[in-house]
Every structure is written in C-alpha cells, then in structure tokens.
Amino acid sequence: SEERSLNFIEHIIEDDLKAGFQKNKLRFRFPPEPNGYLHIGHASSICLNFGLGERYDAPVNLRFDDTNPAKEEQAYVDAIKRDVEWLGFEWEKECYASDYFQQLYDWAINLIKKGKAYVDSQDSETIAEQKGTPTKPGTPSPYRDRSIEENLELFEGMKNGDFKEGAHVLRAKIDMSSTNMLMRDPVMYRILNKSHHRTGNDWHIYPMYDWAHGESDYIEQVSHSLCTLEFLPHRELYDWFLDQVYEEQNVRSKQREFARRNLSHTVVSKRKLLRLVEEGVVTGWDDPRMPTISGLRRRGYTAESIRKFADTIGIAKRENLIDVSLLEFCIREDLNKKANRVMAVLDPVKVVITNYPEGQEEWLEAENNPEEEEMTYRKVPFSREIYIEREDFREEANRKFFRLKLGKEVRLKNAYIIKAESVVKDDEGNITEIHCTYDEESRSGSGTEASMRKVKGTLHWVSVAHAEEVEVRVYDRLFNDAEPDGHDNKDFMEFINPESLTVVKGYAEPSLKESKPGEQYQFQRLGYFCVDTESSKDAIVFNKTVGLRDTWAK
Ligand code: ATP
Ligand code: MG
Ligand code: MG
Numbered sequence: 001s002e003e004r005s006l007n008f009i010e011h012i013i014e015d016d017l018k019a020g021f022q023k024n025k026l027r028f029r030f031p032p033e034p035n036g037y038l039h040i041g042h043a044s045s046i047c048l049n050f051g052l053g054e055r056y057d058a059p060v061n062l063r064f065d066d067t068n069p070a071k072e073e074q075a076y077v078d079a080i081k082r083d084v085e086w087l088g089f090e091w092e093k094e095c096y097a098s099d100y101f102q103q104l105y106d107w108a109i110n111l112i113k114k115g116k117a118y119v120d121s122q123d124s125e126t127i128a129e130q131k132g133t134p135t136k137p138g139t140p141s142p143y144r145d146r147s148i149e150e151n152l153e154l155f156e157g158m159k160n161g162d163f164k165e166g167a168h169v170l171r172a173k174i175d176m177s178s179t180n181m182l183m184r185d186p187v188m189y190r191i192l193n194k195s196h197h198r199t200g201n202d203w204h205i206y207p208m209y210d211w212a213h214g215e216s217d218y219i220e221q222v223s224h225s226l227c228t229l230e231f232l233p234h235r236e237l238y239d240w241f242l243d244q245v246y247e248e249q250n251v252r253s254k255q256r257e258f259a260r261r262n263l264s265h266t267v268v269s270k271r272k273l274l275r276l277v278e279e280g281v282v283t284g285w286d287d288p289r290m291p292t293i294s295g296l297r298r299r300g301y302t303a304e305s306i307r308k309f310a311d312t313i314g315i316a317k318r319e320n321l322i323d324v325s326l327l328e329f330c331i332r333e334d335l336n337k338k339a340n341r342v343m344a345v346l347d348p349v350k351v352v353i354t355n356y357p358e359g360q361e362e363w364l365e366a367e368n369n370p371e372e373e374e375m376t377y378r379k380v381p382f383s384r385e386i387y388i389e390r391e392d393f394r395e396e397a398n399r400k401f402f403r404l405k406l407g408k409e410v411r412l413k414n415a416y417i418i419k420a421e422s423v424v425k426d427d428e429g430n431i432t433e434i435h436c437t438y439d440e441e442s443r444s445g446s447g448t449e450a451s452m453r454k455v456k457g458t459l460h461w462v463s464v465a466h467a468e469e470v471e472v473r474v475y476d477r478l479f480n481d482a483e484p485d486g487h488d489n490k491d492f493m494e495f496i497n498p499e500s501l502t503v504v505k506g507y508a509e510p511s512l513k514e515s516k517p518g519e520q521y522q523f524q525r526l527g528y529f530c531v532d533t534e535s536s537k538d539a540i541v542f543n544k545t546v547g548l549r550d551t552w553a554k
Contacts, residue, residue, distance in 0.1 A: 007315050025251050026058035029222045033065040034076035036270030037285040037292045038083045044261040047310035050089040059092035066098045067212045069196040083293040087303045097216045098198045104207050107245050112151045119154040121168050131184050137177035138184045158191050161204035165191045182237045214238040217253035225253050228260040259316040264323045265477040266291040267485050267492055288543045289478045289500050300520055300530030300545030305331040328546045335528045340368040343460040344508040344523040348387035355437045356384040366414040380509050382415050385464040387507050392459050402457040410457040417442040460524040467507035470540040474502045
C-alpha cells in the first residue's frame with residue numbers, strides 16, 4: 001500500500017504503544033445503530049476502523065448499537081452487514097449492545113447499591129428544567145436521596161414492566177453543578193414498553209447511549225473507541241461510567257473523536273435520508289441518487305472507489321464539506337481502468353449512408369478497453385442506417401464545431417469516414433434523417449491510406465438494424481444546494497432538485513443484449529453506465545454513474 005503520513009488517531013495509538021500498551025491488545029469496532037442504511041459518511045468511519053485493524057493486525061468488531069427498539073429493525077442490520085462486506089472488510093465478531101443488557105443491568109444495580117444511581121420519578125420536562133444552564137448550577141431532584149432499598153425495588157419494577165413509559169428513569173448520581181451539562185445526573189435507563197428486534201419483550205427498560213456504548217466497548221475490550229466530534233463532551237461521562245466498572249487487569253477503553261464527514265449536494269444523516277424514503281422523494285434507501293452505500297453501489301460506484309475516496313479525504317479534527325466532485329473523480333478513475341468501452345446513442349437521429357449497399361452489413365473490430373494490458377476486442381455491426389446523437393450534427397456551424405456538419409467529414413468510431421450531404425425534415429422542420437456518403441477505403445484498422453486520414457471529429461454510433469433499445473436513467477444532483485441542511489431557517493427538503501432523474505430511451509450496440517445487473521460500461525463520449533438491479537433480458541435498464549469529465553456547472 002502507498003506510504004502516507006500517520007493521521008492523528010494513528011499518532012495517538014503510536015504514543016500509547018510507546019508508553020507501553022501491548023500491541024496485541026489493540027482492538028477496534030465499527031458501531032452502527034441499525035436505524036437506517038449506511039451512508040458515505042459511515043464509509044469514512046468504516047475505513048478508519050478497519051484500516052486501523054489492517055495496519056496493526058488487530059481485530060475489529062461490527063457492533064450494533066441497538067438500544068432503541070422504537071427505531072431499529074432487523075432489515076437494517078442485514079443491510080449494514082451487506083454493505084460492510086461489500087466494501088471489502090471482515091469483522092472479527094458480530095456484536096450487539098443488546099447482548100449486554102443483562103450485564104449492564106447488573107452493573108446498574110451495583111451503582112444503586114454504591115449510592116451512585118437513583119430512580120427519578122419526575123417527568124422529562126421537569127428533569128430538563130432542573131438541569132440548569134452552563135452558567136447556572138442545576139437543582140437536585142427531590143428523589144436524589146431516595147433510599148437504596150427503594151431505588152432497587154423501583155428499578156426492578158421498571159425492568160419488569162410494572163410502570164408506564166415516562167413514570168421513572170434511572171439516573172447516575174454525579175454532579176448537578178458540573179460545568180459539563182452531561183455530568184448533571186444523566187439518565188441511564190428509560191422505560192420503553194416496546195418489543196426489541198432481538199430481545200423481544202424481555203426488557204421494559206433500555207439503556208441510554210452513554211451508558212451502553214462505553215460499557216459495550218469495555219466488555220469487548222475495545223482499546224480505542226473512535227467516534228465523531230459531537231461526542232467530545234461525552235468523553236468525561238464515558239470515563240466516569242468506566243470508572244464504575246473497570247477492573248485493573250483489563251484494557252481500559254479510550255474514546256477519541258474525529259470530524260464527521262459531510263458531502264456536498266446531499267445530506268448524510270440516517271434520519272434525514274429516512275425522510276427522503278418515507279416522503280417518496282426517492283424510491284428507497286438504495287435509490288441511485290442516495291448517498292447511501294447501497295445507493296452508490298446501485299448507481300455503479302465500486303467498493304474500491306469508495307475506499308479510495310475515504311482514504312483520500314482521510315480523517316480530520318474539524319468538520320468541513322467535501323465536494324461531491326471528489327467522489328466522482330474517484331469512480332471515474334476506477335472505471336476508466338475497469339469498464340469496457342461500448343457505443344450507445346441516447347438522443348438519436350438517423351443517418352443514411354446513401355452509397356452503402358442496401359441490405360449489406362459488416363462486423364467491425366472494436367477494442368474493449370485501451371487501458372487493458374492485453375487488448376481484447378469485440379465485433380460491432382455496421383450497416384447503411386445508423387443512429388448518432390442529435391447534438392453531434394449541425395446543418396451549419398463555426399470552425400470550432402468538430403462534429404458532423406453539412407459538407408464536412410467525421411470519422412465513425414471503429415468504422416468509416418462519412419460526409420454529410422443533405423437532411424430530411426418533417427413538417428415542423430425537425431431533422432429526421434441525415435444523408436451521408438462514406439469513404440469505403442477509410443475503414444479503421446484496414447491499413448489503407450484513407451484509413452489513416454485525419455479528420456477532426458470522431459463520433460459514436462449504433463447500427464439501426466442491430467440496435468438494442470435500452471432504458472437509461474440519467475441522474476442529476478438530488479439537491480440544488482451545496483449544503484441543503486446547512487440553512488438555519490430552511491428545511492433541507494426545500495432544496496430538492498425536481499429534475500434529479502431523467503429517463504431516456506437509448507439505442508445500444510448488440511453486445512449489450514446479454515448484460516447483467518451490476519455490469520459496468522463506458523458509453524463512449526457519454527460517461528460511465530451500469531446495468532440496474534431492475535434490469536432484465538427483455539427490458540435492459542442502465543444507470544448513469546458519472547460523466548466522463550466534471551461538467552457540473554459550479
Ligand atoms: P446518523 O446521524 O446518520 O444516524 P450516526 O453517527 O448517528 O449518524 P451511527 O450508526 O451511530 O450513525 O454511526 C456509526 C459510526 O459511524 C459512528 O462511530 C459514527 O460516529 C460514524 N459516523 C456516522 N456518520 C458519520 C460521518 N458523516 N462521518 C464520519 N463518521 C460518521
Ligand atoms: Mg449514533
Ligand atoms: Mg443517529
């Protein structure tokens with residue numbers, strides 16, 4: 001792998017190793033909450049954690065942070081596993097915070113017994129009011145000094161489902177005047193009389209993030225627990241909770257923070273992406289316009305390109321917005337190496353080659369990919385009638401127009417030089433046919449003098465008689481704003497681009513007749529396209545992955 005300088009997380013780890021931490025105790029985790037599909041921001045976290053695993057030859061767990069049954073589902077668990085695997089990573093263990101519910105409960109009881117946790121029977125509004133402000137100490141709950149016996153009894157009742165949601169919470173007894181608001185007796189458990197996708201109806205209380213996360217790290221003996229910056233103020237609480245359960249012989253997990261990655265012209269938040277799905281703006285989590293891993297995959301992004309993107313942006317200590325053109329650059333580079341070149345015409349106009357014999361056809365040799373080490377070829381049919389792109393022809397044009405115009409020549413890729421002679425128009429003046437003549441000596445690769453003749457433009461084309469009709473879905477940005485969720489007084493949904501999808505009927509060379517979902521091609525001069533998951537032999541559907549160059553108007 002390429003040499004690069006250490007990132008700041010690696011520096012932290014190197015310092016720990018220098019200070020005597022045993023290398024074989026390094027352990028990492030990627031901890032998604034199964035409340036949605038993974039997105040491109042998660043890819044950064046996945047590449048960071050699994051990348052550390054590779055660098056230090058250390059295990060990396062896939063941990064589902066499944067502590068909120070109201071929002072979590074098995075379907076999300078499955079999708080997350082599929083995406084991490086597809087990105088090319090292997091986890092050591094598949095773990096679930098819910099597997100630790102009993103251990104967490106037992107530890108909570110110990111905290112109650114040590115006088116470090118209590119049951120508060122006020123409603124959440126009152127508790128919030130009593131928290132105070134950063135400059136004003138909070139007010140202790142009237143239940144703060146409840147007896148240990150009463151706390152134990154109530155907590156057990158909470159667990160058993162004796163109470164309604166909201167009747168009680170368990171709070172850690174820390175410091176109601178701490179300058180860190182999170183330390184003002186944070187809630188550890190709330191009552192949720194909901195069925196959990198893994199534990200069913202076993203539990204009526206569910207642990208809060210801060211209580212569950214660090215303790216899960218500790219149970220799994222994760223050495224470095226990496227999370228995004230918004231958790232920086234939580235670190236003090238992470239450490240306080242750990243102090244309550246830590247035993248000398250064990251690894252003491254350590255939380256460190258890095259900046260969340262944001263991508264321009266989209267939103268990277270499961271909650272917001274869920275709205276796009278629920279409100280029908282997109283067809284689902286894997287809609288090719290979504291910044292989800294599954295959407296990108298369906299759009300034609302490769303795992304390599306996403307990993308390359310994550311590695312290129314690296315990790316940072318400060319949040320910023322990454323322009324989506326960098327992601328597009330990464331896929332373009334990868335597909336340039338991998339994708340076979342083929343010809344398809346998406347906005348066709350018919351060309352009749354008047355001096356080419358009627359009923360004749362020939363199969364011309366076409367190179368698959370000039371980037372290949374050993375060149376391979378395929379056959380492309382040529383005949384008297386072909387399609388070219390409507391925008392590749394003008395009746396008249398200035399000298400800078402290197403495509404087809406009346407009286408001028410162009411080369412047809414892999415084929416002959418043609419010259420435009422006249423046009424046929426319908427009643428409204430639209431061109432329905434372009435009549436051309438061809439230079440029969442000029443066939444590409446034939447070795448004749450005419451075949452080497454230089455003409456200014458080269459066009460792609462498809463033989464009408466052999467063309468395969470295909471549906472092509474062409475995508476534009478899903479949002480018309482670089483940072484749709486960056487406006488204080490406007491909802492991100494206001495910036496939806498109503499024209500983010502255009503469906504066109506195109507004509508492709510017959511080699512694409514057999515194409516299978518997931519296959520990727522460069523449509524010459526048009527961009528990279530992949531066969532959609534909805535494609536079938538009778539109805540071939542392509543997604544445009546990305547254009548050949550960055551043509552987005554900034
Ligand atoms: P979301 O708001 O999309 O739900 P989240 O942080 O709540 O994001 P989790 O499922 O908890 O989502 O995320 C799993 C891991 O991925 C966490 O460690 C989280 O910090 C990290 N992560 C999530 N979003 C990003 C992002 N945009 N950039 C980098 N890391 C991220
Ligand atoms: Mg989270
Ligand atoms: Mg979240």
